[in-house]
Amino acid sequence: MLDFDQVTIRSRERTLVDNVSLNVMPGEWHALVGQSGSGKSLLSRSAGQLLPPNLSIKGSILLDGQDLLVMGRKNLRHVLGQRLSYIFQDYQSSFVPFRTIGRHFTEAIATHEKGSVNEARSRTLSALESVGLNGSLADCYPFQLSGGQLQRASIALALLFSPDVLIADEVTTALDSVTGHRILNLLQRLRQENGCAILFITHDWRQVRRYSDRISVMKDGQIIESGGTHRVLDHPRHDYTRQLIAAAPVLTRLPSGLPEVGQ
Numbered sequence: 001m002l003d004f005d006q007v008t009i010r011s012r013e014r015t016l017v018d019n020v021s022l023n024v025m026p027g028e029w030h031a032l033v034g035q036s037g038s039g040k041s042l043l044s045r046s047a048g049q050l051l052p053p054n055l056s057i058k059g060s061i062l063l064d065g066q067d068l069l070v071m072g073r074k075n076l077r078h079v080l081g082q083r084l085s086y087i088f089q090d091y092q093s094s095f096v097p098f099r100t101i102g103r104h105f106t107e108a109i110a111t112h113e114k115g116s117v118n119e120a121r122s123r124t125l126s127a128l129e130s131v132g133l134n135g136s137l138a139d140c141y142p143f144q145l146s147g148g149q150l151q152r153a154s155i156a157l158a159l160l161f162s163p164d165v166l167i168a169d170e171v172t173t174a175l176d177s178v179t180g181h182r183i184l185n186l187l188q189r190l191r192q193e194n195g196c197a198i199l200f201i202t203h204d205w206r207q208v209r210r211y212s213d214r215i216s217v218m219k220d221g222q223i224i225e226s227g228g229t230h231r232v233l234d235h236p237r238h239d240y241t242r243q244l245i246a247a248a249p250v251l252t253r254l255p256s257g258l259p260e261v262g263q
Contacts, residue, residue, distance in 0.1 A: 001026045001197050002047065002084075002165045007059035009042050009051065009221075016055070017043050018221040024165060029191065029198045031208040031229070033244065034218035040201045043218070044167045048080055049073075064164065082112055085158035089170035094154045095142040101128075101153055102138030108160060127156040131186055148179040155186065162194045169201045184211060205248040209233055217241050 002024040009017035017039040024030045032040050045051055047061045047068055061068045063084055068076065080086075088094065095104055105124035106117070125135035131152040142150060151171065158166060168187065172180030188211060191198055200212060208215060209229065216226040217238065225238040236242045 001064060002199065003060075003062040004043065004047070005060045005062065007043060007046060007057065007061060009039070009046060009055055009057050011055055016221050017046075019059075020218075020221070020223050022216050022223060022226070024197050024199050025214075026164070027191070027195050027197055028213040029188075029200055029211050031200045031202060031212035031215045032218060033202060033205070033208060033215060035244075036203075038218040039221040040218050041169055044086075044169055044199060044201055047167065048084060048086060049076060050086075078112060081108060081158075081163070082161040083164045085161075085163040085166050087155055087158045087166065087168045087171050089173050091151045091154040091171070092142065094157065095150070097142055099141070100138065101140055101142065101145070104157060105138070105160065108157065112161060123160070127160050128153065130159075130190070131156045132182075148176075148182075151179070151183060152186070155183070155190075159190055159194065159196070163196055165197045165199065166191075167199045167201075170203070172202075172204070172207070187211075205233070205245060217244070 004020055004022040007017060007020045008015065020039070020043055022032070022043070032044070034040055042051065042055075046057055047063070049068065051057060057069060059069070063079065068079070068084075071079065095101070102121070102124050105127060106120040109120045109123060121138075124138050128135050128137060133149060133152050133156070137145060137149065137153070145153065166187075172183055184207060187198065190196070200207075202208060212229045214227065215229055215232040216223050217232070217240065218224070219240050225232060225236065225241045232241065233245065236245060
C-alpha cells in the first residue's frame with residue numbers, strides 16, 4: 001500500500017536517511033522504532049512532501065503505485081487527508097486557535113468534496129462521535145478542550161475520509177498512560193472498521209508488542225532489522241535491536257503483589 005524505495009534524505013552537511021526501503025501492507029499496523037534522531041519522523045514526513053526546504057530527497061515513495069515524491073501540489077492536496085493522513089505528536093498544531101473545531105472539519109470537507117453546509121455539519125458531528133467525543137464540541141475552540149479531547153479530535157480529522165494509510169507519529173507521548181491506552185484502542189478499532197494501514201512511530205515497546213503486526217528498526221538513518229512482531233521481539237537478530245528491547249522498562253511483581261520497575 002505504501003512503499004518507500006531506496007529513500008535518501010540529505011542536508012548540506014550529512015545524510016539523515018540512507019537508502020531506506022520499507023513497505024506498509026494493506027490493513028496492517030507497522031511499527032517503526034528507534035532512538036531519537038534515527039530518521040523515523042523524517043522518513044514518514046517525506047511521504048507527504050512535508051520535509052523542510054533545506055533537505056533534499058532521492059528515491060521513490062509509492063502509494064498504491066503512485067509516486068508521491070513527483071506528484072504536483074494540486075494532486076497531492078487531494079491525496080493528503082483522503083488517502084494518506086497524519087496524526088502528529090504535537091496534535092495542537094493541527095488546529096488554528098481562532099477557529100472552532102467544527103470549522104476545521106467543514107473546511108477539510110469543502111476542500112475534498114462538494115456538499116451542503118448541513119451535510120458537512122452532520123459529517124463533523126458523526127466524526128467526533130466516532131472517537132467518543134460529544135458533537136457539541138464542534139462549537140468549541142481548541143483551547144477549550146483537554147489534551148485527550150484535542151488528540152481525539154485530531155484523530156477524527158485524520159480519519160474523516162477513511163484514508164488507506166494513517167501515519168501516527170508518537171501520538172501518545174504527550175498523554176498520560178490511561179488516555180494514551182484509550183487512543184491506541186481507538187485506533188485499533190477504527191483500523192478494524194475502516195481497513196486502513198497504520199505506520200506507527202513510537203519508542204514504547206509495550207505498545208509495539210500489543211498492537212503491531214510488523215516492526216522495522218531504524219538506527220542512524222538506516223533500517224537495520226525488520227520482520228513480524230513476535231519474531232523481532234522474541235528473536236532479535238541485530239545487537240542494536242536487542243539493546244533497545246533490553247533497555248525498555250518492564251513491570252515485575254513483588255511477593256507482596258506490588259509492582260516494581262525493573263530491567
